[in-house]
Amino acid sequence: MSRSLLFGFHAIQVRLKTAPDTIREIHFDPTRRDGRMRQFLDRAREAGRNLVESDAKRIDKLVGNPRHQGVMAFVSPLPVTHSIDDHLDGVEGPPLLLLLDGVTDPHNLGACLRVADGVGAHGVIVPRDHAVGINATVAKVASGASETVPYFMVTNLARTMLELKERDILIVGTSDAATDSIHDLDLSGPVAFVLGAEDRGIRDLTSKTCDRLVRIPMMGAVESLNVSVASAVCLYEALRQRLKAGTATLPAAADTPASADISTEAPTEAPKAD
Numbered sequence: 175m176s177r178s179l180l181f182g183f184h185a186i187q188v189r190l191k192t193a194p195d196t197i198r199e200i201h202f203d204p205t206r207r208d209g210r211m212r213q214f215l216d217r218a219r220e221a222g223r224n225l226v227e228s229d230a231k232r233i234d235k236l237v238g239n240p241r242h243q244g245v246m247a248f249v250s251p252l253p254v255t256h257s258i259d260d261h262l263d264g265v266e267g268p269p270l271l272l273l274l275d276g277v278t279d280p281h282n283l284g285a286c287l288r289v290a291d292g293v294g295a296h297g298v299i300v301p302r303d304h305a306v307g308i309n310a311t312v313a314k315v316a317s318g319a320s321e322t323v324p325y326f327m328v329t330n331l332a333r334t335m336l337e338l339k340e341r342d343i344l345i346v347g348t349s350d351a352a353t354d355s356i357h358d359l360d361l362s363g364p365v366a367f368v369l370g371a372e373d374r375g376i377r378d379l380t381s382k383t384c385d386r387l388v389r390i391p392m393m394g395a396v397e398s399l400n401v402s403v404a405s406a407v408c409l410y411e412a413l414r415q416r417l418k419a420g421t422a423t424l425p426a427a428a429d430t431p432a433s434a435d436i437s438t439e440a441p442t443e444a445p446k447a448d
């Protein structure tokens with residue numbers, strides 16, 4: 175997960191919480207004096223980070239995107255996570271994974287990471303050659319989830335799927351052309367969902383390597399959902415079943431981020447429509 179800058183409150187705040195030492199310098203717009211900025215600066219100071227006053231124009235230029243909310247940070251890459259196998263050896267409960275086959279839009283990837291964090295998924299896996307890396311836009315849209323969800327870029331997605339099968343992980347491909355409904359499948363055990371590219375869906379070899387292919391029912395005139403929305407439907411259906419089956423438990427109220435950090439700011443970025 176290497177990138178050199180982060181922008182927006184959420185992305186930087188999560189990094190402040192999870193790996194403050196990797197933040198080299200934070201630039202902020204001193205003309206923004208609201209409570210959110212004050213709280214952000216307090217946290218940055220508590221973490222001993224280097225704060226630099228910059229005007230909004232300079233931050234615009236550094237970020238190359240005006241949606242920075244007056245804050246950006248130069249960061250060092252996070253330490254490389256271990257292999258998927260090592261990672262799965264350490265997870266609690268049945269693994270829940272999201273495989274994205276060719277999702278190249280940073281807004282969609284960011285939104286998928288955000289959903290993956292929301293359900294407590296154990297990782298997102300993408301093929302190195304048909305994917306977007308985690309850049310500042312992805313991190314901003316992910317609202318901090320790019321800092322928390324393990325992200326694996328693999329050389330050969332089909333081979334990785336075979337390796338996951340050896341761990342008894344059910345590989346569930348998704349397509350609006352499939353005949354079986356996702357709601358009829360038992361998702362309470364180890365599961366990896368495979369979602370496809372915005373334009374052409376999952377590739378043939380990827381599709382053939384899945385154990386099952388399912389569709390999300392579409393009741394209206396539209397044929398398919400945006401990939402991040404489809405990810406949310408799949409992952410939350412799995413979470414719902416796991417909670418019911420007792421293979422997952424909700425965190426205690428005090429552990430949920432919402433109870434600790436209530437944001438009053440409306441979301442600034444929506445997933446790009448497919």
Ligand SMILES: C[S@@+](CC[C@H](N)C(=O)[O-])C[C@H]1O[C@@H](n2cnc3c(N)ncnc32)[C@H](O)[C@@H]1O
Binds near residue numbers: 349371390
């Ligand atoms: C915008 S859709 C791609 C549509 C594309 N025309 C296709 O052939 O699949 C992006 C991805 O979201 C998932 N998806 C969207 N709508 C779906 C549905 N109704 N059922 C199952 N998966 C869906 C699939 O993984 C799909 O590859």
